[in-house]
Amino acid sequence: MRSSSRPADRSSPTSARRKPHPVDEVLPAGKLAVYGIQHVLAFYAGAVIVPILLAGAIGLSERELIHLINADLFTCGIASIIQSIGFWKVGVRLPLLQGVTFTAVSPMIAIGMAAGGGTDGLLVIYGAVIVAGLFTFLVAPWFSTLIRFFPPVVTGTVITIIGLALLPVAAADAVGGGSSPDPTNGRYLAYALGTLAVIVLIQRVFRGFAATVAVLIGLVLGTAVAWILGDVSFASVGDSSWFGVTTPFFFGWPKFAGAAIVSMIVVMLITAVETTGDVFATGEIVDKRVGKEDVARALRADGLATTIGGVLNSFPYTCFAENVGLVRLTRVKSRYVVAAAGVFMILIGMVPKAGAIVASIPHPVLGGAALAMFATVAVVGFQTLSRVDFHDHRNVVIVGTSVGLAMLVTAQPDVAKALPGWAQIVFGSGITLGSITAIVLNLVFHHVGRGPAIAGAPGTPTIRLNAVNGMTRGEFVAAFGRLFQGPTDVVGRAYDRTPFADTTALRTAFQEALFATPREEQRALMAAYPDLGGDLVDEDSVHEQECAGLTRLADDDRSEFEALAASYRERFGIPLIVCVRDHPDRAAILAEGTRRLGNAPAQEHAAALIEIAKVANRRFEDLVTEANPIAAARVGAFRR
Template sequence: MTDAAPVHPVDAVPPVRYLAALGLQHVLAMYAGAVAVPLIVGGAMRLPPADLAYLITADLLVCGVATLIQCVGVWRFGVRLPIMQGCTFAAVSPMVLIGTEGGLPAIYGSVIVAGLAIMLLAPVFGRLLRFFPPLVTGTVILIIGLSLLPVAGNWAAGGVGAKDFGAPRNLALAAFVLLVVLGVQRFAPVFLSRIAVLIGIVVGLAVAVPLGFTDFGGVADADWLGVSTPFHFGAPTFEVSAIVSMLVVALVTMTETTGDLIAVGEMTGRKVESRSLADGLRADGFSTVLGGVFNTFPYTAYAQNVGLVGMTRVRSRWVVAAAGGILVLLGLLPKLGAVVAAIPAPVLGGAGLVMFGTVAASGLRTLARVGFQDNHNLTVVAVSVAVGLLPVGVPTVYAKFPDWFHTVMNSGISAGCLTAIALNLLFNHLPSRAGSAVAEVPDPGGLPGGRVQEGVEKPREEAV
């Protein structure tokens, strides 16, 4: 009788009593971003409050279904890693333009076509995985983390548009939550340290309520039950200009999702292969089609939750599947969703600082395995990070450019990813020219002549 094969941590199912807490932690990490897209698009189109509320509940419902498909997997749909799905911010500007001219039906028509295109292109992107060696993946993960830090900073200051944005009391609350998270991680028992973010948010909320940070007025107005029905705002319309804009967005989201999937693969010890990458992207496309049908928007992997996986070291995909189930409940029970929405931005900001910083640190950990001596890898990282952070530091830098260029380059993640791929090809794949040759030095881990191949891991050294 042979022993059963050990279960990989990604496939391990934690005890039921832990699933709810760990899953809720993931929901809280992405909730603000999930509801932001329908709020921005609906607000720009001047939709009435009832329609805005409908967009939010529809978004949460499809977020949950999309997350379940991505984590659990159905046939060739789903990467089967701990990945949360949510509406992509890359589509906000194009959708606002489309919606103000053609209304919501024009948005949903273009979203459905974009989702179908992602499903068709998924195998093609899967074959491009060889262009993502550790040099590129580490750089992309680093850019993802650094790009998210301003989001946490805005939350900590009170949230964009808040009347008291930057008030010392907002930053003090965020700092308090950060200290609680760090204290729980350092001193609490193992399980409690795994839900340090959830504990920080709960404790922060408990402090925020008596200090007047919270407003539960929306809870009383929310319905107890809400079900999103297909094409609630009318049959979709298919306009060529809208479809072209959304196809550009589709390429951007595929690039971003590729970076997120590779990042989670690195953190969980289950490396993403060509087939699993294609399966993950195919799930993205199917979720986007569902979004167009059920009155919401394009979906992608959420980088916020990548940081949570790295920070908590909880690698089970079933934890994130539990989070997907919670999102489905929030989408069906608007009153419950309104309670979660009442969590003050500074509370989320304190938790976000450590989560998003963890993503950046994970990128540095991946880059630590790459050789940087006697090659051009440092240039690849330096320029890619600079290009990726340019739109983060100067959001209007590409405002005068055409819409398609703005859509691609204004996402720091896609801009940095494309730059890293291009520079890796330039310096490590194309034949050397005079003036760019790499010095010949003996290197047992490199190519003949001492060149280190684009991101191949350098020989590991024992820790001192």
Template sequence: MSAPATEKHPVDQVLPPGPSLLYAFQHVLSMYAGVVAVPIIIGGAFKLSTADQIYLVSASLFMAGLATLLQTLGFWKIGARQPIVQGTSFVAVSSMLAIGASTGGGHEGLQQIYGALIVAGLAGFILAPVFTRLLRFFPEVVTGTVITMIGLSLIPVGVDWAMGGVGSPEFGEAKHLGMAGLTVLIIVLIYRFLPGFFGRIAILLGLVIGTLIAIPLGMANLDAIGEAKTFQVPTPFHFGAPTFEASAIISLFIVMLVIMTEATADILALGEVCEKPADRDTVTNGLRADTLGTAVAGVFNGFSLSAFAQNVGLVAITGIRSRYVVAYGGGILIVLGLFPVLGALVATVPMSVLGGAGLVLFGTVAASGIRTLKEVDFSGNANIVIVATSVAFGLAPIVRPEIWEHFPDWFRTIFDSGITSAAIMAVVLNIVFNIIGRDSSEGPVFSHGGAPGAISDTDEERLDPRGERRDRGQANLEDGDHWPRGRGPTADR
């Protein structure tokens, strides 16, 4: 009699097409504004025509879809095979605007950006295995802090959306905040009184119902639907052959390292949310997908790509962990890129409605980080100082965006991101307090063992799927010994 087949982890389960499409569309609606914002900002700053701006938006959606499929389905050693939604990264905006200012914008500026993206993306692809050797410096005290910071850094974005969107002439008016509050109320009521399937699509229902209410109130813009083309295929080097300027390449390579840092945090966070912790190979493969997607985006007129943190919150709040659901989302993004008129239809969702949903999502990310931090031993001062200082340092550029304006460009590129600031500070302080300067009177990094602040042997075994450490460690175990969730073998007492 054959043994029963091992049940697949929820991340690898394939759901029926109908629910998968609904869940996937929820993911797309949650991240759509973030994808289209960057090409709109760049297109406006570079003084591109309306047709060129629409082309940039379509190309960005198309590339986000391809990168999402690459990340979720993967091939060879590329793709984390997690429910990760890829979108256009905001980290590169300031550097790209600087490149545009030096070239006078227009097609010439785009050509220089795309040349730099191709080189930076390929360099990041090559460096991914080296970069992930740093994972030993990401114990719970670091990852929990960074996950919390991801959520906190996104909340101001949700607030801006709830107020009608920065730049809107009606920004901050009561009607926008009222619509955002109504959207939050709808989502909360659905979670409270319609559990099960409807609870899992509460965000989608909130967005749809909120938009339907906003249309007769004149708060939904339907003009873009009539202006968009029906069908459009992104073509390589649409704006001309790329150019390769050393200064632009160096600038976007630094940006690429920052994006890789944030992507690492997102992949680790998603592993915790999905209860399938990411090992070193998973993170390496995820970074390869990020960087390769960015290089290909330079060919097909997109921009730098990275995992979208808001969708990590959506996975956490819905409990739908299947990567194939997110792959459906990648397919939807590709269709939206090929049919600009459909993208314009999605864009009718008012910013205030999106903001209401965003506040719920982004708060969920922060809550996931707090849940990770509960695994940390705070009996001493070391870990309290690490978390407190890192969160404060990460919040600095969020509450005061101009804080680093008198610092060099390279410094601002790195530390203008609250997520990157908190990650760097947490890693450095963890090394200072828990590795090279550990006080034996302080509590350990993990709640069940007396560990220096790197990672436990259990976690190191997880990060080394080839089992070299496991084989070496098990050989030293004596009868009656076991591996706790601490640093090494401990005899039963």
């Protein structure tokens, strides 16, 4: 007898080896090295700018500045490996590079100067950094529970602001850098636009590996051309030593001051918002769902890296938005690429000569590459905002106000000086101000309110849920009859379910009453709905069809809708009912109606009921919004 045991089918789902997510893919060593170097080059200028600004402001010597830069790069590498590789509940395990947050520059300068400047001020800064890092690590789980306050309208706005606010940084580099800008210099402009053109050309002509290293090729070619023309000097390479490593507490033991610690904790809370936005942006780019535990892991990594930074003579760390754009542009999603970049940064931090080579890249060349990278971050924000319902005016206010304030501070950074010192922490960064504005406005418009308020029929006063439960049947039908067309029997049946515990129960009552109505009454209800694009008789239908542009149809479009309506009526005996606000445009509505012509009559009857329920949900939301935009948040679940 032949044994029933046999080799497993290699093609079966249970035995087949599951392909890892692109984020977890380990690339060949050569590609890891090249991609990692590309991240380092894109990141380098932003990484060293904070110690340069701080050293100049508090009066550190050139030798001390060199040590700060080396310590910064060394710690950046450690922090990036922690964030991308992760261990225990630390590190988000996404391709996110860590760098010193720009938000901390002004507060650290203020702390350092208040302590007398020089290394004395530096020690007070480090004491505040260490405590703030520990604080961030401990509150990360709590902060991550606030993820429900980051819907697409908030995350899309923050991501867009990050991209737009970084573009002036790229523009400043394109015209020569912050120390010697010269917008009239044609050579600077040629370097920047030439580098950008090389990146675009490579992306257009090549595929595969060459396209993914377009930024690196652009930087190398741009630097080579500038060197040939005599605009690059590598003299600093010869003057630098081969080996140098930072040691813990190099400048002395840290000092702890209460006011400095509070100020730095505020900075870390603000950067937590930016980190959350970067995590969501990267999740969108790499197509990986981000949850509250991911945010907690990222914030723990921020806190741990910040504490390590205080010990190793560096500063507060956060996810660097610059490299988020590079991930989007190259489409290389592996987190091990960022880990490789972290290794290179550690090496650069230990080899000053290597850092001097990277530092020799001309500002205009770096600016040209940065224009492409930073703009792609904004594009990710646009993609996220495409999921937002902008027919809801509250979302328009949230996005418009947040972006407007962020651009105000970005275009006119000195406006922060008109405010008290504590407020300058917020107004000193367009990203910070815009992010906080988006979060606060989302809370105000979608989550804050004393209770659900409902606007009844036009001309009637606003009512609240307890008043709804006290209505007579006639009053109830008058208040909510506009949810459906024609007969009000459905509304009357919903009344029979009083009292309602909350607005969700009220909404459920309307739905259940609709589907429990006898078929003959359902058909009568369907017959009362107007044709799409036809003559409208009530205000609600006008508003709904106006949102989809059906009240402004050209003759050809009107003929298409009339033909579809006639075919539908002939087949099913009722008007075509579509919740038009769930469709992006007229073409989508036509396609939906044409598809439904192929349904069986019983199937289409059910489909029409579902569309009526969707329309009623939208109208109920309108009632709540009209009554009180703040309390409207309490019925936000209706949209889901």
